[in-house]
Amino acid sequence: MTQGSEANPRPMPKLVASCLTRAEHGMVVENESSQEVIDARNGIVEFLLINHPLDCPICDQAGECDLQNLSYDHGMEGTRYEEGRRVFDKIDIGPYVQLHMTRCILCYRCVYAAEQLTNERVHGVINRGDVSEISTYIQNAIDKDFSGNIIDVCPVGALTDKTYRFKQRVWFSKPFDAHRNCTKCSGKTVIWKKGDDIIRITARKNEFGEVEDFICNECRFEHRDLNDWTIEGPREMDKDSVITANKYELPVVSPAVNVDAKFVSE
Amino acid sequence: MQLTNKRKHMARKPMTFLERIYLPAIVKGMGITLSHLFKKKATIQYPEQKRPMSEVFRGLHILKRDDQGAERCTACGLCALACPAEAITMTAAERKPQDKHLYREEKYAEVYEINMLRCIFCGLCEEACPKAAIFLQNDKMAPASYEREDFIFGKDRLVEPFLLKKS
Numbered sequence: 001m002t003q004g005s006e007a008n009p010r011p012m013p014k015l016v017a018s019c020l021t022r023a024e025h026g027m028v029v030e031n032e033s034s035q036e037v038i039d040a041r042n043g044i045v046e047f048l049l050i051n052h053p054l055d056c057p058i059c060d061q062a063g064e065c066d067l068q069n070l071s072y073d074h075g076m077e078g079t080r081y082e083e084g085r086r087v088f089d090k091i092d093i094g095p096y097v098q099l100h101m102t103r104c105i106l107c108y109r110c111v112y113a114a115e116q117l118t119n120e121r122v123h124g125v126i127n128r129g130d131v132s133e134i135s136t137y138i139q140n141a142i143d144k145d146f147s148g149n150i151i152d153v154c155p156v157g158a159l160t161d162k163t164y165r166f167k168q169r170v171w172f173s174k175p176f177d178a179h180r181n182c183t184k185c186s187g188k189t190v191i192w193k194k195g196d197d198i199i200r201i202t203a204r205k206n207e208f209g210e211v212e213d214f215i216c217n218e219c220r221f222e223h224r225d226l227n228d229w230t231i232e233g234p235r236e237m238d239k240d241s242v243i244t245a246n247k248y249e250l251p252v253v254s255p256a257v258n259v260d261a262k263f264v265s266e
Numbered sequence: 267m268q269l270t271n272k273r274k275h276m277a278r279k280p281m282t283f284l285e286r287i288y289l290p291a292i293v294k295g296m297g298i299t300l301s302h303l304f305k306k307k308a309t310i311q312y313p314e315q316k317r318p319m320s321e322v323f324r325g326l327h328i329l330k331r332d333d334q335g336a337e338r339c340t341a342c343g344l345c346a347l348a349c350p351a352e353a354i355t356m357t358a359a360e361r362k363p364q365d366k367h368l369y370r371e372e373k374y375a376e377v378y379e380i381n382m383l384r385c386i387f388c389g390l391c392e393e394a395c396p397k398a399a400i401f402l403q404n405d406k407m408a409p410a411s412y413e414r415e416d417f418i419f420g421k422d423r424l425v426e427p428f429l430l431k432k433s
Binding site: 056057058062165166167168169171172242245 | 340341342343344347358359360371372373396397
């Protein structure tokens with residue numbers, strides 16, 4: 001912030017968090033134009049990547065991963081970290097959700113989402129500090145309704161869809177907007193097709209990657225038949241996203257034909 | 267309509283006596299033919315003889331194994347994404363615990379096919395591979411065949427043969 005407000009034009013001595021700062025009249029904010037901000041972001045991304053494995057070729061989240069995008073913008077080529085990365089034993093948390101604790105960046109989003117959406121949260125963060133992990137208490141299964149939304153809110157590949165596991169890379173599947181009459185949720189989803197098969201169903205996300213309408217587990221996991229869904233049309237993806245690769249979906253501009261105009265030969 | 271000034275007007279003259287008996291022209295032509303018998307041949311007997319190839323020649327693909335003999339490919343799909351001819355397709359599968367020595371990562375390519383008729387041997391797959399799994403060999407070319415099916419190379423023909431450990 002280079003100028004606090006019109007009444008008080010002094011700059012802020014340090015960087016401030018945008019989510020906690022109230023906008024003032026005449027405030028001047030420097031975002032990506034300031035090298036200090038970029039350095040701070042690079043540092044944060046480096047910290048996030050300290051314990052994150054280099055799993056992207058295997059990870060199902062690759063291509064729609066927030067951490068991947070962040071490290072693409074701000075990450076370094078190598079790592080300066082010399083100690084070993086955190087490794088966790090795999091635990092089974094039910095038939096729908098696959099947990100890869102080694103990929104988790106401990107953002108707690110799934111915990112907050114489950115707290116607000118499901119009637120009884122069965123997972124949380126256990127242990128503290130370096131060894132804290134997302135887990136269910138004594139290998140409980142996450143099977144509460146609306147619990148599938150923790151897959152969508154997870155910014156990395158720590159929580160992924162077990163029914164979609166290794167089926168297809170994200171950028172080869174084709175997303176379509178679809179809806180169905182659901183008694184429990186809005187029924188507005190994105191279905192991801194491979195040929196004529198539905199291989200995955202997710203909630204719709206807006207341009208900031210936030211889920212628009214949370215969907216129930218029945219919509220997400222049970223209805224894999226195309227007849228269950230009313231397809232609205234292809235999902236519009238961010239043009240920089242890898243999901244648009246190999247799709248050739250550029251709009252066809254139909255040339256306007258002027259019927260009355262006479263053809264003039266030279 | 268005249269576009270250039272290069273056109274020549276040729277007058278057709280009647281043939282002379284020597285031209286009319288044809289024999290000198292035949293002798294001249296045979297002389298050229300026979301002289302070629304003693305010149306260096308432009309062709310080689312291909313399958314037996316081979317021309318020296320460039321170090322960076324891009325020929326038939328190979329899916330490499332690591333030094334433990336496990337397959338490097340993890341079916342990440344980046345080669346198929348990079349492929350401008352869309353020659354590569356693959357299906358991924360999860361590694362079973364007893365197959366740990368066969369595949370390096372948790373995920374492996376169950377089916378990996380390259381259509382050699384589509385492939386243009388540009389080497390972009392090699393460049394895209396994050397696991398150093400696919401390479402284009404500089405000493406082998408895709409063999410010829412009469413059947414189209416023979417050009418779809420599966421894992422049986424692409425994966426590097428398993429070498430016994432030297433001990």
